[in-house]
Amino acid sequence: MPELPEVECVRRSLEPVLIGRTLREVLRHRPDVVRGDANAHGLSRGQRIERLVRHGKQLALVGRGPGGTTGCVVAHLGMSGQLRWASAPANPAPKHTHVVWRFDQGELRFTDPRRFGGVWVFPSLEAAYTARWAELGPDALSVTPARLHRALSRTTRMLKPALLDQAVVAGLGNIYVDELLFGARLRPTLQANAVTPAQAGSLTRRMKTLLSRAIRAGGSTLRDYVDGTGSAGGYQLAHRVYGRAGQRCLRRGCGVDLASSTLAGRTTVYCPACQG
DNA sequence: CTGGTCTCCTGATCGC
DNA sequence: TGCGATCAGGAGACCA
Incomplete structure (x- = not known):
């Protein structure tokens, strides 16, 4: 469903609620939706969300831990994907919720009925850039x-x-x-x-x-x-x-x-x- | 390298 | 009410 404007609106709406929050746990209800480097965890417990970066239709959540550890999760929403913030955890998770990031208060959910989208994990934003965003052209908002x-x-x-x-x-x-x-x-x-x-x-x-x-x-x-x-x-x-x-x-x-x-x-x- | 077709999925809608 | 056909914001594989 989402093209650049929709993904940017997701980014802007999530920024104020996610920045600075400490991750508690990650629930992978559908592990095959999570892809990427086998050594990478993406975001791990104890890391704080530092910033949200968008390139084209993809959105990266960047985390940093107390010991200087970094983590990065890139979401691509495909046709039907959503990233939604909920101030209270839900059990069981809503239908088609494939990944949940639980914070001290509230959780972020990735849901995608058609599963054309997905989540990619990287050890850092830099790794995401070289491994996944390098093949993308310039962002439509900054192309010359x-x-x-x-x-x-x-x-x-x-x-x-x-x-x-x-x-x-x-x-x-x-x-x-x-x-x-x-x-x-x-x-x-x-x-x-x-x-x-x-x-x-x-x-x-x-x-x-x-x-x-x-x-x-x-x-x-x-x-x-x-x-x-x-x-x-x-x-x-x-x-x-x-x-x-x-x-x-x-x-x-x-x-x-x-x-x-x-x-x-x-x-x-x-x-x-x-x-x- | 190109365009066309098919595929991955679920769900909404429309005509019968 | 049910049932099949069709279509959908994305993207990649295959074929000629």
Whole structure:
């Protein structure tokens, strides 16, 4: 479910409740959801949560223990994953709760019905960077026009699949790519290496405003997304193409019916008149 | 290297 | 009320 704005909202909502808390125990109800270095524990008992770091759609919880030990857990929410804070422990855990981090008061739960997401454990944030985040492109909120242009110019793929590729730019998913391409008035099927530096500049700027607005609105809640404290988002009300196939284009003076097709296995909605 | 198709899962929704 | 088909915010494997 979650793309960059939703994961950032989870990060921001969890920060105030998690920072400084001391971990008591970790319950792995479904151990196969936890992956990573066999020698790594991720976060261990006695460590305090130091910070929460996001890159693209992934969120790292960074811990530090009294003896200077470090720990790191990276969550990737996939389609249906959630990280939720609860001020009181629950026994038994709610359905599809795969991992629980128990603190002095309250607990953090990773739940994921479809299990497309997961949790990766590392000995430190640095280890997570080299082992897991190194293959990701720059975060969509900090990518530069030059960097985006260079990445796009290196591939003959269509623009939408290229932007969905987390190695090109990290954070975009199906909703925000469609919204971005509509705003930038570019065809999803445009060849990525045909994007001009000026268009890459426009894409970069629009990407940041789009994602920032979505974050400010609390993300997009289509069916079950909520942030770390259970709040739903409101940005779905601002979608201009996603979920609107067959309805009229909202651009002033257009009014053409939005078209839908499948690209890279994903439903793609665009305006045949405005885009391209 | 590319796009298309399938797969991993569960659950909501729709038509019969 | 039940039942099957279809679809879903992600991503990676395989194939031609």
